[in-house]
Structure formats: structure tokens, C-alpha cells
């Protein structure tokens with residue numbers, strides 16, 4: 043992490059996330075990839091409640107939290123103010139980054155994101171995707187994978203966790219004709235940093251969707267965050283890829299794909315599935331199908 | 344000065360131009376749309392260099408307004424009815440963050456059933472949201488109220504958002520002779536815009552909108568209440584200044600034939616015009632009747648209203664909205680100001696755009712005189 047400025051990082055260490063949380067790593071590594079000044083927006087969620095507890099503040103850059111579902115429209119307002127002032131002689135070259143969890147992006151905040159992308163505001167959306175509403179105790183989101191036991195899709199005598207497959211926000215954003223959309227993960231920081239730099243420096247609405255393994259709600263030891271993240275990619279559950287002006291590039295292709303079992307076996311949220319091998323099989327099929335689909339998209343030029 | 348035939352909505356758009364609004368996120372809704380369209384045309388013609396953001400919803404309009412205002416520029420949006428209801432979550436954020444956003448509202452009924460015509464349910468719904476609220480009778484008043492509201496909103500001892508109301512269709516769409524004052528005069532009246540912080544000030548990074556626990560939230564709310572109390576005086580002071588330009592009065596309320604009146608009606612917005620016309624007729628017959636037309640609803644002028652209405656024989660308060668299961672909003676405030684000394688009757692009229700005629704006003708005065716006053720709502724249908 044040589045590029046992170048140790049003395050005055052844009053985001054300070056010592057936030058109040060759980061030990062082993064992926065979020066601070068994501069925020070720090072994304073923000074430190076450009077020399078340009080950044081104004082950040084943050085949606086309600088784990089990041090916001092752990093970094094802005096009054097009178098403390100982990101942000102060394104200007105930052106605004108408005109509400110849960112509106113980080114994209116909020117940053118659009120800030121960016122429009124910047125455009126207005128630039129027309130009138132303001133010289134600072136500022137970049138805008140909006141952070142949201144998967145709830146604030148895939149679900150309740152989706153409309154505002156879609157609108158901001160369509161209007162072409164110059165900002166980067168960074169989704170830390172911990173696959174659920176974790177700050178509020180672990181309810182399911184549109185990004186929760188099939189079979190996961192959450193507080194609102196609890197595994198019980200008849201139900202086996204979440205019954206639907208997760209949404210693919212990455213492709214939805216590509217469909218907005220964004221100039222740059224990428225999926226990244228924290229176990230591959232080199233890849234993540236490269237993508238962060240590209241996303242922030244590309245003009246127009248761009249997005250980084252970063253898997254954020256959540257020790258508390260997924261249920262794994264805090265020391266294993268990176269290992270879980272790596273398994274997500276090695277099983278093709280969370281492929282690392284980028285889409286530049288509509289062109290797909292799959293950055294990592296595992297030499298030997300690991301079965302999804304190796305990813306889910308380590309997490310309490312899937313613990314009940316050991317009694318339901320057919321559910322694991324169903325998840326495996328989804329992963330295989332999605333992976334094939336992705337490779338096809340990459341072939342198309 | 345320049346007299347033009349303008350609709351209320353057009354007069355509002357002119358005010359936004361003269362105020363020098365810099366970012367205007369907005370979403371269309373009848374009958375507000377002509378305000379947004381009017382301002383869009385002004386921008387399209389290069390008469391304003393504002394950034395117009397055609398957002399995808401009112402929720403995003405208010406969210407973007409919060410972002411823009413926090414970034415230190417002069418910000419406005421406009422709405423009606425369902426739009427205000429949709430944005431209401433962020434209406435509270437705007438006042439909580441102490442951002443002087445200006446919002447013209449074309450009053451319209453709330454669903455269900457859906458209805459596009461005038462009543463005051465929409466802005467009454469957010470009367471406790473920490474925004475200054477001013478209601479206008481005419482296009483002229485709407486134009487001037489917008490200018491006054493922004494001047495007060497941005498005052499360093501206030502820093503509160505302000506909504507300025509106009510009756511949907513009745514006043515938004517009707518063409519009136521509107522006196523517009525010179526750009527330079529308005530600019531001079533408004534003075535410079537210097538928000539205490541801004542997000543684009545990279546060297547002095549500010550965190551806007553922190554997470555507040557029980558040890559701090561209470562203090563934030565007290566400071567909002569104090570700002571509203573400050574607005575009370577500053578509205579009057581700035582009103583005196585604006586009067587020097589326009590010659591018009593900006594008191595909390597207008598008194599029409601009120602001082603020597605024995606019977607009085609209290610009603611807001613365009614209906615005050617109907618009441619005035621009927622009062623003129625009744626006065627000719629020697630009847631001592633008058634009107635109190637509240638303009639500023641938040642902060643509410645309890646003391647001043649008490650003074651103005653004390654000594655009347657009976658008072659009718661005409662509300663254009665309901666507070667289901669409780670007293671209608673305007674009546675509740677007037678009652679609070681006066682206590683039980685004067686007989687008071689609550690009337691509700693005009694829901695969903697139902698017309699009210701001068702014969703209805705006549706009947707109200709008749710009922711007051713006959714002592715037909717009880718504690719049930721009387722419907723003017």
C-alpha cells in the first residue's frame with residue numbers, strides 16, 4: 043500500500059467498523075489512487091455510521107451524508123455546484139466519489155443511481171458490497187446470494203434461506219452506457235487500485251463494485267477476510283472484470299476453478315446448507331452459468 | 344420597474360432568475376411544472392447561467408438540492424403535492440443541515456383519490472419540518488415573497504430553508520399584471536451569498552450530515568428552533584427593507600378592514616381575495632366585518648395575531664386542508680393564539696380545488712352574526 047499517504051490519508055484509520063471489516067480497506071485504497079482532490083458522498087450504512095459519529099470524523103476530505111437512498115443524487119448536486127462554479131472561474135480540479143453499500147445501491151438507492159448515470163454526472167460510484175443490510179442487523183438485500191440465511195430470510199424447518207439469486211448491478215450499470223464499470227475485490231489490491239484510478243479519472247459516471255466480506259454477518263473469523271474474498275474469486279462467485287466503453291475484460295481467470303462449496307463452507311450464513319446439498323448444487327449451477335455468460339460477453343468485441 | 348402580464352408561475356421563475364439561483368434540480372408535477380419550465384426557458388435563453396438538473400424524481404430533486412447547497416451555491420427546487428410528499432424525508436434533512444434552499448410550492452391536494460387541483464394539504468403536511476413557510480394571495484405577492492424568503496433564509500442567524508406557496512392553478516396559471524423590480528435593485532437588496540462552509544473548499548474539509556447519538560441530537564434540534572425564533576424578527580426587519588423598494592407590507596399577516604371589525608374571517612392565499620370582495624360589499628351595507636390573512640405560517644405569529652383579533656365578537660377560520668382527527672391546521676394555530684375568550688368557528692373549504700364563492704363568505708359572516716358557532720367543522724361545499 044505504498045501509495046497510501048501515511049501522514050494524511052484521505053480516510054483515517056481507527057474507524058469503528060468490526061475488526062476484520064473490509065470497508066476501511068476499500069475506502070482507503072480507492073481514495074488514495076488519485077492526486078486530485080476528492081469530495082465524497084456516503085449513503086447511510088456501515089461506512090457512514092462508523093466514520094461520522096459526532097463529534098468524530100474519519101474523513102480528511104470534504105464529505106456529505108444525506109440519507110440512505112440518495113447518495114447519487116446528492117453527489118450529483120455537489121457536482122453540479124462545482125460545474126456552476128467552474129463556469130464562473132473556479133479553478134480547483136475536483137473529483138467526486140459516492141460510496142454506498144449494496145442496499146444503498148442495488149435496492150433503495152438504485153433509482154437515484156440510474157438517474158445520475160443517465161444524466162452523465164462526472165462521478166464514481168463505489169459500492170462496498172457486503173451482500174446484505176449489515177448495519178441494521180443482517181437483513182437480505184438484492185445482492186444477497188441464493189441460500190443465505192439472513193434475519194429476513196431465515197433458514198427454518200421449511201425455508202432454506204434466501205430463495206432468489208442475486209442481482210447483477212454491474213451489468214445494469216453497463217447498460218447505462220457508462221464509460222467504465224468494474225468489479226473488484228480486496229484480496230487483489232493491485233487490480234483494485236488500477237481500477238480505482240481508472241474509474242476516478244475517467245470522465246462521466248463510472249462505477250466500482252467491490253466485494254466486502256463481512257465478518258460479523260457472514261460469520262467467519264476476522265482474520266479470514268482476505269481469504270474469503272480470494273475464495274469468492276477462485277470459485278467464480280465474484281469474478282474480477284471491467285467493462286470499458288462496453289468492452290468486457292475478465293481480469294482473473296482461475297487456472298483451476300474451485301467448487302462453490304469451498305467459499306460457503308467457511309461462513310455461518312450458509313451453515314444450514316450442509317443438510318441441503320441440492321441447494322449448494324443450485325448455487326453452483328448459477329455460478330457456472332454466470333461465468334460462462336461473462337466469458338461470452340468478453341468474446342464479443 | 345417593469346409591469347408585465349405574467350402567470351404566477353412565470354412570476355416565480357422571474358424571481359428565481361433575479362435571486363440568481365445557481366443550481367436548480369427539479370422534477371415536473373402539475374401545477375408546479377410551469378415554474379420549472381419557465382426557469383428552464385430562462386436558462387435556455389442565456390438569461391441565467393444556472394445548472395438545471397432534470398432529476399428523475401422529487402426525492403432526488405431535494406437530495407441534489409441538499410448536495411448543491413452544501414457545496415455553497417444558491418439553490419432552489421420547486422414542487423407540489425405528491426412531489427412534496429415524496430421528497431418529505433429530505434425536506435427534514437435540508438432543515439436539519441441548515442441549508443437555505445428556496446422552494447416555491449404550487450399548492451395541490453394529496454392523493455388518494457388523485458387530484459391535481461388546489462388545496463393546502465401538501466404544505467400543511469410538512470408544516471413542522473423546520474422550513475420557513477410563506478403563503479401568497481397573488482402572483483405579485485408570490486414574486487416578492489420569494490425574494491424576501493431567500494434574504495431571510497440565508498441570514499447567518501437563520502440558515503433555514505424556505506418554502507413559498509402559491510395556490511395551484513388558481514394563481515399559478517392565472518395571468519396578472521405583475522410589477523417586476525429592476526435586477527440591480529433586487530441584487531442590491533439580497534446582498535452577497537456567503538454560506539458558513541462549503542464542500543468545494545478543499546483546504547478546509549467539512550463533514551456534512553454526521554451520525555448523531557442521544558448525547559448530541561437534542562442540541563442540534565434546539566439550535567434549529569432558535570434559528571426559527573431568529574427568523575421571526577429577521578422576517579419583519581427584512582420586510583421593512585423590501586417595503587422601501589416595493590411599497591408593500593410584509594407583516595406576518597394582512598389586515599383588511601380588521602381593526603374596527605366585529606366579525607372576522609381568517610383565511611390564507613387566493614381565497615383572501617374572494618373574502619375582500621365580499622367584505623367590501625358588506626361594509627357598504629354598514630356591516631363591521633373584516634379579514635385577517637396570514638402570510639407567514641412558520642414561524643407562527645401567535646402574539647401578533649392575538650393582538651389583532653382580541654375584542655372581536657366572533658371569528659371564523661377557513662382551512663383548505665384537514666388534520667384528520669384533530670383541528671384543521673390554521674384553526675388550531677389561531678385557537679392556540681386566542682384561547683377560549685372569543686367564539687370561533689372552524690370551516691373547511693376548497694378541498695381538491697372545489698370553488699369557493701363570495702356567497703359562501705357572506706354566509707360565513709351571517710352565521711357568525713347569528714351566533715351559529717359550535718365545535719364541529721362546518722364544510723363549505
Ligand SMILES: Cc1ncc(C[n+]2csc(CCOP(=O)(O)OP(=O)(O)O)c2C)c(N)n1
Pocket residue numbers: 086087088089110111142143144145146147172174175176177178183
Ligand atoms: C428510507 C430508509 N429506510 C430504511 C432505513 C434503515 N436502514 C439504514 S441503513 C440500512 C441498510 C444498509 O444496508 P447497505 O446499504 O447494504 O449497507 P450496510 O449496512 O451493509 O453497510 C437500512 C435498512 C433508512 N435509514 N432509511
Ligand code: SF4
Pocket residue numbers: 058059060062063064065088092172176177255256257258259
Ligand atoms: S457488520 Fe460487516 S460490513 Fe458492517 S462493519 Fe461489521 S464487518 Fe463491516
